[in-house]
Amino acid sequence: MAIIVYSPFNGQPVKVREADVGRAIRDADGRFFYVLPRGDGKGHYGSPTRRGGPEHELRARELADAWEAEHGPVDPETVQTSAPSVTAGPAGPARGMHDATGRRRRNGPLIVAILLLAVVAVMAYMILFGPLSQQAREARQQQQQQPMEHPYPAQPPTDNDQPPPQNDTP
Numbered sequence: 001m002a003i004i005v006y007s008p009f010n011g012q013p014v015k016v017r018e019a020d021v022g023r024a025i026r027d028a029d030g031r032f033f034y035v036l037p038r039g040d041g042k043g044h045y046g047s048p049t050r051r052g053g054p055e056h057e058l059r060a061r062e063l064a065d066a067w068e069a070e071h072g073p074v075d076p077e078t079v080q081t082s083a084p085s086v087t088a089g090p091a092g093p094a095r096g097m098h099d100a101t102g103r104r105r106r107n108g109p110l111i112v113a114i115l116l117l118a119v120v121a122v123m124a125y126m127i128l129f130g131p132l133s134q135q136a137r138e139a140r141q142q143q144q145q146q147p148m149e150h151p152y153p154a155q156p157p158t159d160n161d162q163p164p165p166q167n168d169t170p
Contacts, residue, residue, distance in 0.1 A: 002101060004074055005046045008033050008056060011063030013074045013097040014046065020100070024050075028098035 002015045007027035014027055016035050021044060024032045035044050036052040045060035047053070068074065074097060126132045 003035065003044050004097070005035050005044050006060055006064040006067060007031070007098075008046045008048045008060055008063065011067040013064075013067065015097055015099045015101055017101050025100050027100070 003018055003021070004013050004015055005025075006013055007029075009027060009031050010029060012028055014025065016025055021035050021037060023035065025035055025046070026032055027046075033046045033048050034050050034052065036047050037044055039054065039057060045052075045057050045064075047056040047060065049056065130136070
């Protein structure tokens with residue numbers, strides 16, 4: 001669930017997650033502030049310091065009232081996800097609400113890392129145990145050094161070298 005707080009620097013509304021209460025948040029202008037619970041327990045406010053205080057809470061309320069008086073009430077569905085865009089309205093330039101909830105991350109880099117790890121694992125296997133290993137190279141060298149026996153001898157067979165006749169009767 002999203003929370004709407006106002007930046008303590010310019011009063012612009014910022015949409016944050018409930019998990020961000022007590023954490024540093026960046027507003028649309030790139031300045032950091034902290035989301036803290038109000039003293040009365042009804043909502044949250046933006047404070048320029050981590051500890052907050054009644055004076056910061058009062059200033060946040062004043063900035064929020066000034067923003068709403070100039071631009072109207074905040075609609076949580078009007079969310080600005082990129083850099084602040086300025087649009088001219090009847091009361092002058094106005095900005096949309098800044099979305100500080102974070103963007104959804106893609107798994108692209110994760111998939112690339114897994115594929116790279118798989119390629120490295122296959123290469124390591126081939127070098128250590130497969131056809132590229134030292135034992136395989138030594139076996140190939142031994143085969144190359146041994147003279148090859150020809151299936152057909154250079155001299156014709158003699159009577160002693162001929163195989164025994166085949167008996168076709170069962």
